Amino acid sequence: KKLREELEKEKIRNIQSNPFRVSSYQYLLLLAQISRITFNLRSHVHQLYQKRIITIDHNSNSSGNNNKNSSSSILQVALHLRRGDACRHETTNYAQTASVLDSPPQMSNTRLCYDTQVYMNALQRILQKTNQNNPRRHIVVFLATDHSQSLIDEIKQRFPELYTSVSWKYLNYSRSIVFDYFGNNNKTKTTKSNDNNNIDISTAFIESPYNNQKPMLGESAILDIWHLSHGRVYIGHLGSRFGKVGYYQATARYNSFIPYYTVDG
Secondary structure, eight states: OHHHHHHHHHHHHHHHHOOOOOOHHHHHHHHHHHHHHEEEEEEEEHHHHHHEEEEEEESSOOOOOOGGGGGGGGGEEEEEEEGGGGGGOOOOOOOOOOOOOTOOOOTTOOOBBBBBBHHHHHHHHHHHHHHHTTTTTTTEEEEEEEEHHHHHHHHHHHHHHHHHSSSSEEEOTTTTTTTTTTOOOSSSEEEEEETTTTESSSSSSTTTTTTTTTHHHHHHHHHHHHHHHOSSSEEEESSSSSHHHHHHHHHHTTTTTTOEEBOOO
16 A cells, blocks of 8 residues: 555656656556556456356355455455466476576476465465454455366365465366367377477467367456456466466556566566
């Protein structure tokens, strides 16, 4: 809150001193609003979002005080957790710590995926600060990831106290079942040899004209970005184009700076 107030004061000072000068904060807001305009969703997409969303509410039986559930007493946290194709479908060998601030950029062939513990550490820090400032404020996590249900199950098993300390919202898509990134459900295959491994090049990427899962992949991506836009705080990857767009959408939604914690430096 204090940071937002200082940024607003800076914006006013800049306008008064030079009405044609654009500060970095104003530039961020401008970029976010342009992104929001180009991302404008139609009514049927909003209806689809409401149909797909799943809520795990750990706050409904807390105190019986209606004030507890008011919008002012809820902190919405957007959590973008990379899995699936972003991790080359690996399920092990994740980085155990977040990357340092001055770490080099992560291109597609060098990007890291991080253990769930890294994201939960960030969420735990936010929970602790929230409890210090306002013990009655409840956190709702807007989770966007591949394999949402299996990840929720992992968090429930590995971090049971944190899992029940916050509420969760995620979209009901299962990329492990519905999505065929590598064309395993396609009848037509086109493969090539790469380091003695056969790779289906016809449907390995969403851009492939042979990928029969493109409509579902596109739909889930759009809704996940919209899902992330609800966050007042952001945890995830700002080195990711997907993560950036989600962050811009949140900035535009509230027309304000969104505090963030990036695992990729």
